[in-house]
Amino acid sequence: xxVVSQHPSRVIxxxxxxxxxxxxxxxxxxxTMFWYRQFPxxxxxxxxxxxxxxxxTYEQGVEKDKFLINHASLTLSTLTVTSAHPEDxxxxxxxxxxxxxxxSSPLHFGNGTRLTVT
Amino acid sequence: xxxxxxxxxxxxxxxxxxxxLNCSFTDSAIYNLQWFRQDPGKGxxxxxxxxxxxxEQTSGRLNASLDKSSGRSTLYIAASQPGDSATYLCAVNGGxxxxxxxxxxxxxxxxx
Numbered sequence: 001x002x003v004v005s006q007h008p009s010r011v012i013x014x015x016x017x018x019x020x021x022x023x024x025x026x027x028x029x030x031x032t033m034f035w036y037r038q039f040p041x042x043x044x045x046x047x048x049x050x051x052x053x054x055x056x057t058y059e060q061g062v063e064k065d066k067f068l069i070n071h072a073s074l075t076l077s078t079l080t081v082t083s084a085h086p087e088d089x090x091x092x093x094x095x096x097x098x099x100x101x102x103x104s105s106p107l108h109f110g111n112g113t114r115l116t117v118t
Numbered sequence: 119x120x121x122x123x124x125x126x127x128x129x130x131x132x133x134x135x136x137x138x139l140n141c142s143f144t145d146s147a148i149y150n151l152q153w154f155r156q157d158p159g160k161g162x163x164x165x166x167x168x169x170x171x172x173x174e175q176t177s178g179r180l181n182a183s184l185d186k187s188s189g190r191s192t193l194y195i196a197a198s199q200p201g202d203s204a205t206y207l208c209a210v211n212g213g214x215x216x217x218x219x220x221x222x223x224x225x226x227x228x229x230x
Contacts, residue, residue, distance in 0.1 A: 006161070032216065034217065034218070036220075042222075043207060043220045043221060043222050043223050044162075044207070044209075044218075044220045045220075046217055046218070046219070049217060091159075093161055093162065095162075095218075097216065106152055106164045106167040107152065107164070107216075107218060108164065109154075109161045109162040109163075109164075110161050111160055111161035112159075112160065112161040114159065
């Protein structure tokens with residue numbers, strides 16, 4: 001089945017530093033990937049839609065200059081949390097859909113990245 | 119704006135029981151609905167996907183139904199097992215952008 005690999009699975013960084021999270025579709029191509037954020041005991045909130053070869057589309061309230069998204073190829077999207085602060089500590093999850101399957105196929109999710117900012 | 123709600127928020131049942139998880143959504147104009155399982159600190163595992171034209175989908179002990187007009191979906195788990203313990207999330211796809219809007223989740227504990 002379709003596999004989405006997310007790396008790293010866990011990262012701890014100091015306040016003010018930047019952290020990059022990678023999301024790769026291992027056995028399929030995806031023109032669109034989605035980045036979600038999940039606070040403890042809460043559901044997933046969509047942050048942005050990552051579009052291959054163009055700018056990401058951010059949801060209302062998400063700072064695009066803080067959460068930089070790059071989708072340079074059909075199999076890789078990256079999320080960079082810039083100048084991280086403790087309130088950015090959260091669980092970040094990416095997802096992707098097989099380009100050839102269209103909108104009727106299920107989204108596949110990575111295993112998530114636990115970010116802790118000290 | 120689409121809102122997705124799941125009831126109950128938490129559920130504890132003895133092993134072997136059949137159970138139903140509920141999901142409701144405010145905008146019936148959906149493309150499809152997907153049920154996921156999430157284990158603590160982990161990503162999401164897709165369980166079932168129901169297209170807007172379908173009434174139900176089955177996979178093993180799981181059965182998901184969809185009543186689009188009333189904005190409801192249910193996930194039926196038969197003969198529950200301790201390994202079913204997890205958080206179950208439903209998510210609706212509005213179609214235009216293929217974005218998923220997630221429900222609040224149901225934390226299920228199956229007691230051995």
